[in-house]
Amino acid sequence: MIELEPPLLTIQSLSKLYGRNVACSNVSFDLWAGEVICIVGESGSGKTTLLNCMNGTLTPSSGRMLYRTRHTGMVDVATMGDAHKRLLMRTDWGIVHQNPRDGLRMGVSAGANVGERLMAVGARHYGDIRSQAMDWLNRVEIEVDRIDDLPGVFSGGMQQRLQIARNLVTKPRLVFMDEPTGGLDVSVQARLLDLLRALVQELQLAAIIVTHDLAVARVLADRLFVMKGGDIVDNGLTYQVLDDPQHPYTQLLVSSILQV
Amino acid sequence: MTAGNAEPAEGSGHTYNFAYLDEQTKRSIRRIILKAIAVPGYQVPFGGREMPLPYGWGTGGIQITASVLTKADVLKVIDQGADDTTNAVSIRQFFARVAGVETTEKTSQATIVQTRHRIPDTPLKPGQIMVLQVPIPEPMRRLEPRETETRKMHALSEYGLIHVKLYEDIAHWGHIATTYAYPVMVNGRYVMTPSPIPKWDNPKLHQSEATFIFCAGREKRIYALPPFTDVRSLDFEDHPFRLQAFTQTCALCGSGQSYLDEIILDDEGKRLYVCSDTDFCAQRVAAGHVGSDPDALAATKDAVA
Numbered sequence: 001m002i003e004l005e006p007p008l009l010t011i012q013s014l015s016k017l018y019g020r021n022v023a024c025s026n027v028s029f030d031l032w033a034g035e036v037i038c039i040v041g042e043s044g045s046g047k048t049t050l051l052n053c054m055n056g057t058l059t060p061s062s063g064r065m066l067y068r069t070r071h072t073g074m075v076d077v078a079t080m081g082d083a084h085k086r087l088l089m090r091t092d093w094g095i096v097h098q099n100p101r102d103g104l105r106m107g108v109s110a111g112a113n114v115g116e117r118l119m120a121v122g123a124r125h126y127g128d129i130r131s132q133a134m135d136w137l138n139r140v141e142i143e144v145d146r147i148d149d150l151p152g153v154f155s156g157g158m159q160q161r162l163q164i165a166r167n168l169v170t171k172p173r174l175v176f177m178d179e180p181t182g183g184l185d186v187s188v189q190a191r192l193l194d195l196l197r198a199l200v201q202e203l204q205l206a207a208i209i210v211t212h213d214l215a216v217a218r219v220l221a222d223r224l225f226v227m228k229g230g231d232i233v234d235n236g237l238t239y240q241v242l243d244d245p246q247h248p249y250t251q252l253l254v255s256s257i258l259q260v
Numbered sequence: 261m262t263a264g265n266a267e268p269a270e271g272s273g274h275t276y277n278f279a280y281l282d283e284q285t286k287r288s289i290r291r292i293i294l295k296a297i298a299v300p301g302y303q304v305p306f307g308g309r310e311m312p313l314p315y316g317w318g319t320g321g322i323q324i325t326a327s328v329l330t331k332a333d334v335l336k337v338i339d340q341g342a343d344d345t346t347n348a349v350s351i352r353q354f355f356a357r358v359a360g361v362e363t364t365e366k367t368s369q370a371t372i373v374q375t376r377h378r379i380p381d382t383p384l385k386p387g388q389i390m391v392l393q394v395p396i397p398e399p400m401r402r403l404e405p406r407e408t409e410t411r412k413m414h415a416l417s418e419y420g421l422i423h424v425k426l427y428e429d430i431a432h433w434g435h436i437a438t439t440y441a442y443p444v445m446v447n448g449r450y451v452m453t454p455s456p457i458p459k460w461d462n463p464k465l466h467q468s469e470a471t472f473i474f475c476a477g478r479e480k481r482i483y484a485l486p487p488f489t490d491v492r493s494l495d496f497e498d499h500p501f502r503l504q505a506f507t508q509t510c511a512l513c514g515s516g517q518s519y520l521d522e523i524i525l526d527d528e529g530k531r532l533y534v535c536s537d538t539d540f541c542a543q544r545v546a547a548g549h550v551g552s553d554p555d556a557l558a559a560t561k562d563a564v565a
Contacts, residue, residue: 082412082416083416086412086416086418105403105424107402107403108403108424108425108427108428109428109431109432111427111431112424112427112428112431115424115427116420116421116424117420118420119420119421119423119424119427120418120420120421121420122420124423124496124497125496125497125498126427126430126496126497126498126499127498129427130431147431148431148432
């Protein structure tokens with residue numbers, strides 16, 4: 001029998017209420033290292049709330065979240081001290097926002113944006129920081145001579161790629177993404193998806209991606225969760241869910257994809 | 261508290277309390293100062309009062325001076341290193357009037373020096389108190405606008421962000437181009453801005469024999485350096501902290517070791533370099549040092565008159 005390594009992240013009956021409104025209820029799942037999960041669903045189905053509860057932006061109303069840290073094994077994120085949690089968030093985790101302006105420092109250059117995390121974990125050698133920043137700009141297909149430009153003069157697609165570089169520079173094991181391709185035109189979306197797929201495979205990243213775009217899910221995800229009204233109504237391997245949808249809402253979602 | 265030592269300044273004809281502020285306020289500010297001295301470099305919030313001058317003109321500094329001033333003190337006030345600028349003269353006159361204390365222009369005679377922009381070039385002595393007026397007490401404010409976030413960063417010693425500013429300088433100018441409000445690490449724990457002194461004065465903070473109290477009136481924060489505190493200017497391993505070198509000497513006193521001001525004399529590009537610290541310069545002139553053009557400013561003063 002094959003011994004499975006423990007999951008990287010375990011979510012146990014996580015719920016979030018806004019007053020009397022249930023944003024997400026009783027969500028439980030495991031995420032293993034190197035696995036990509038996509039959460040799809042309509043607007044208001046609670047997928048972004050679920051993501052924000054997991055990445056520490058929101059505090060869940062109930063439920064537990066356990067994370068396997070590099071050194072101390074499974075830790076309950078809620079009981080973790082602020083210092084430890086923030087260290088985790090800037091080293092082992094990455095958060096890619098839907099709007100790159102939320103995830104970037106718009107007032108400093110692209111190089112400083114990538115280098116910030118390195119400096120946050122103690123890098124104090126300018127030459128090293130700069131060469132790592134250049135390496136990462138290269139990997140996300142931003143020309144290296146744009147390193148001293150402000151993110152504000154970049155196109156939307158470039159800003160999104162810069163945000164990804166900024167998150168991946170400390171080699172995180174888990175990345176949270178909220179609509180990473182939202183607001184980009186289809187050709188740019190396709191390139192970004194290609195890039196993400198390559199990076200996820202190369203770095204063995206685990207990722208939780210929230211999207212309403214089933215194409216993104218099909219390209220990137222190993223497993224797919226379908227949310228409606230705060231519940232996960234359907235879940236399974238991506239191709240199973242998309243090719244043989246069981247829940248009526250999933251069937252509606254899959255049949256709503258526009259065919260050209 | 262009774263009005264035990266709350267007497268109006270002698271001969272003022274007004275009924276202001278000694279040094280303008282009421283005793284309760286002074287007491288609360290002294291308490292905050294003690295806390296600030298106990299935790300060097302930590303910004304302590306305090307209940308700042310309205311002062312009879314606009315924010316940005318030294319409201320923080322005069323609240324500290326008013327709180328620590330006693331009748332035996334000798335007060336010196338400088339602005340941009342000079343004793344004779346408008347703000348310095350006004351604040352000096354203010355305390356002469358509401359506290360009746362002795363004032364001086366000589367650094368060596370002063371027990372309290374209220375200052376903006378400079379630390380005197382004359383070495384400070386034990387027992388002296390430097391009071392600095394601070395516009396923006398938070399060194400990371402430009403990069404992180406949220407106060408809740410910067411306070412958390414100080415609490416957890418997360419100081420990566422302050423290096424982002426220095427990184428930007430090197431990326432754009434090839435060297436750390438920050439020349440004033442240059443961030444320092446205090447006692448190996450808190451990052452602090454010695455704002456707004458030039459970085460030229462940063463080394464004077466390290467292991468200083470005098471006490472430094474910083475106060476931001478608008479932002480309502482007090483922080484301090486007790487005597488003999490370690491103060492290290494931040495830098496990168498491959499771009500260490502360096503002072504600028506002046507190629508000129510002071511035209512009046514010939515000093516090559518002091519911080520110089522550039523004075524433009526006419527519209528044909530004629531300029532003059534003189535000590536920014538007027539007292540330091542005057543002491544040297546009195547001691548017989550002569551610069552390249554000792555009468556340069558006398559001529560300008562005549563022209564203005």
